[in-house]
Amino acid sequence: MARINPEFTDELIKYGAFDPNACYNCGNCTAVCTLSDENNSFPRKMVRYSVLGLDDEIKASLDPWLCYYCGECSITCPREADPGELMMSLRRWLISKYDWTGLSGLLYKSLAASISAFVLLAAVVIWFGAYWHFNLETVMHYGHYFEIAAISLVFLAILLPNIIYMWWLTVYKPGIKAPISVYIKAIGELVVHLFTQKRTLSCDDNQLRWFEHFIMVLGYLGLLFTTVFLDWFSTQSMFIIVLGYVESAIIFIVTFDFIRRRIQKDKEISKHSQPSDWFFVIWLFMMGLTAFLVRLFMDVNILENNIWMYLVNLIILVQWALIIVPFGKWTHFLYRSFAMYFANLHRATLAK
Ligand code: SF4
């Protein structure tokens, strides 16, 4: 028998859901959703599960990840139950369930905890700079090692176990037994989704949003590669220097547009911004901008006397790598791609 959690909607509201109890189950939202199909019917089912407190069923479902938040269902809902925002809140709630550290839930629900974490990491970076007497060469040297260590640590210690737990909840526990050949065959699709998030294109009116996200992902991954593996801040190669400038400029120009839209609230999807949404776009913007300025300061030979510029960039980078990537909105990109991968395993098993 299904277990009912009577506190579930109250819990979900802390993650941003609007008023799921307003739903009277008309089904308009599912009818209008271009991504919903007979295998994965949403968002009405998820709204019902939420209202009934069927949290185990929600944990086992991939549906919240298959929604790409176009907002059409919320516009159509006659009861203003905001099913699009409910799907978004379910994604945040699911992240907190996948995360073995428990920090995602804490940071999503408590703005004070998020701000404290940001301040604490900023203080650690300033202390680190002071420890090395604000010697630019030494601070940059260890800053570069930090990037490599943070990427490896966050992936191996936090994201990988969380993805395995997501697999256990959504594939293994519900009894999906896909042969190993399907796991291997679907990897190609996983990689395509990771880089392109191409499912967004199936949403009406999402082409421009998809293009902006695509450019931003390319800029972000490119800058990560250029900074960490091509050592952008130390290289003398003109090609790598220009490449880094272009990538960092792409990031701050595109994210500036994201921030503008969230301020103007001109579309359904930008009407309800949670702190985690703001952190994501602002930190990405700052990361692109400060990286661009650090390299510019180096190229005009003023960084030595303005080490604060590098420290600002390092603070943003540390906060991004240790808060937003493992526990914040960045993880949507990862879990969503794996949800598409796991959905392929479901489809292959059901087709047998
Ligand atoms: S359109 Fe609104 S009222 Fe109708 S099922 Fe969806 S959420 Fe409920």
Ligand code: SF4
């Ligand atoms: S926000 Fe768009 S993709 Fe998501 S459930 Fe609603 S209509 Fe479907």
